[in-house]
Amino acid sequence: MPGVVHVQTTINGNPTDFLCEPRQSLLEVLRDVLGMTGTKEGCNDGNCGACTVVFDGRIVTSCLVLGVEAQGKEITTIEGVASPEGLHPVQQAFLENAALQCGICTPGFIVATKALLEQEPDADEGRIRHWLAGNLCRCTGYDKIVRAVLDAETKLNA
């Protein structure tokens, strides 16, 4: 009989233990088991990017990762982006540039953007649009999002 599995992982720098069934996605575990509802569910099939988290150094769609795969891994979610001192520059830029309306896509965009700018601090607009092609937004039309990313990039490089 498939049972419940004990998983030990690290989320936003904190050692974290949880119990889950092998069929549960990492997204389900984050939201329903751990109560970390910052990571959003849009499509549940890998297309929308609302559930983006950093998994062992790469952005992935957490709806297409099993919770049990988190064993021994390092995960960063939207809850790990801001610091006690305040918002991350990417978050601040999204606010200042009005890069969100309903907000459901925003955590995914912010996690993906932060990963891009850490890896490629000089990404140009084309690269930004390409990198974010796996994040869908039904509200903004993307332009304000791209402007926010360029703004965050300028501030981070200042």
Add this chain to the structure above:
Amino acid sequence: MEAIEYTTPKTLAEAVQAMADKGDRARALAGGTDLLVQLRGGRRSADLIVDVKDVPELNQISYDAQDGLTIGAAAPCYQIYQDPAVAANYPGLVDSASLIGSIQIQGRASLGGNLCNSAPSADAIPVMIALGAVANIAGPNGTRQVAVEDFCTGPGRNVLESGEVLVSVTMPAPQANSGASYLRFIPRNEMDIAVAGVGSSVVLDASGQNFVSARISLASVAPTPVFCREAGASLSGKAVSDEAVEAAAQLAMADAVPINDMRGTVRQRIHLVGVLTRRTLNIAIQRARGEE
């Protein structure tokens, strides 16, 4: 998704054992970008998920100027296109690995999963065929090799038997003056399923003016990826010219047996095979000449 068991074998022998014990009720898990969607949607079912990502042979990417390139079946796309030896020697493979899904999907999706999922539209298979890749398979009865062009047998079906796992894919070392390329047509810029795709590879002579050999393969225009044996062979010994490329494109079009569906019509798809064959051959020629 239904209740399911999960195991993480640490060796190839353990992976094969786990697969063999459950037979058809076991499924290997690499990046999960096909499998988890299919299990959730009820298109596949399984009692046991065998996560093969901890098996060393399935993760390696190794290149040797003699033996060529071996890519572990579970190595994700980003590791493939970030590998300096792959980038330098197999730009055609980089074309495919860097257009599958999104950056998020490329963080997980593997070449092995693309092959084993055996979708007619799989974007990594045509270029593997064009490069003469061989699939290395392990099972309860030992190991065997199958040419990638003989691997898929129908939509979602392939030569793997119960208990077998794909270990890796091996591509021969590139010959002098060779090049390859993959292109697909999709109505958007990113994140879509190919209406048609073509992978081509060429070997030129030292002058760069004559074909020594060529291989061409198609996606999304038949129940399986198509290896266009005659189209490639038609170029052997010919001078590089628009006429020779056009003749090969015509032969490739003759091998396409597509269907009408929401993504495209038969006529459009056959037309696209012609366009993409010409373009991929011309890119492969440029790469073979070191012009790109």
